[in-house]
Amino acid sequence: MERLKIAIQKSGRLNEDSLKILKESGISVSNGLDQLRATVSNFPMEILYLRNSDIPQYLIDGVVDIAIIGENLLVEKDQGSIKVLEKLSFSKCRVSLAVPKTFEYNNIKDLAGKKIATSYPNTLNKYLKSEGIDAELHQISGSVEIAPNIGLADAICDIVSSGSTLFKNNLKEVEVIGRSEAVLAVSPEISESKKEILDKLRFRLQSVLKARNFRYILMNVPDGQIQKVISILPGMRSPTVLPLAEKGWSSIHTVIEKNKFWEVIDELQDLGAEGILVAPIEKMVI
Known part of the structure; x- marks a missing residue:
């Protein structure tokens, strides 16, 4: 096969x-x-x-x-x-330029003529050319952030996620030249x-x-507020509405973008929604 x-x-x-x-x-x-x-x-x-x-x-x-x-x-x-x-x-990360915290950095022109250590020479060279900056590049592998501390370079260009590695090495991020x-x-x-x-x-x-970008949401809603609740829920097509055993109440089920939930939660509660449950979705086929 x-x-x-x-x-x-x-x-x-x-x-x-x-x-x-x-x-x-x-x-x-x-x-x-x-x-x-x-x-x-x-x-x-x-x-x-x-x-x-x-x-x-x-x-x-x-x-x-x-x-x-x-x-x-x-x-x-x-x-x-x-x-x-x-x-x-x-x-997710970004390709960034960083300098020692003591470096007085104002803009990219401050790196003209400086030594920059990087594992991404082609990416950095293209960026510097686009900015009209002439600098000396040192290509090294691994532990790029240590270069300024040992006198190998004045600045570095490396991938950055949280920034904690830069912080530990007394560096500050000054330019983002790409995202990945x-x-x-x-x-x-x-x-x-x-x-x-x-x-x-x-x-x-x-x-x-x-x-990963959506959540399954269900809640109990007074029957008199169903249409108002549906109008503020950014569902995929149409919510499911099921009557509860308790008269005058229904359960509403729908799918919502995870970053939209906190935008509408206050409105839902003001309309009397109770027992609001939010659950992750494993797969979604549209």
């Missing part, structure tokens, strides 16, 4: 989140410790655990058909032939037959991603 080959990061946060979304999509992965290849028992797919920086080239060469990878790496490798199919809403998240990327060499398998996987992923 033909199998879709997917590459994910060998270890780290991206690895964990990638396996999590595959599991939520009904993909059963069975692999042992330190195994570089894993089979899937219930879907025509094979997983290859690869070093993050190697994945773009494997996609270009057609060694793997698809990959879950950080968008920032595709930008750095300048692989325009690799198509991004889905943004996966995890492993995990994406599903596809090889330009993928065959038509494997595209059919990919479409099925993509459908599953989309169902999981949609569900």
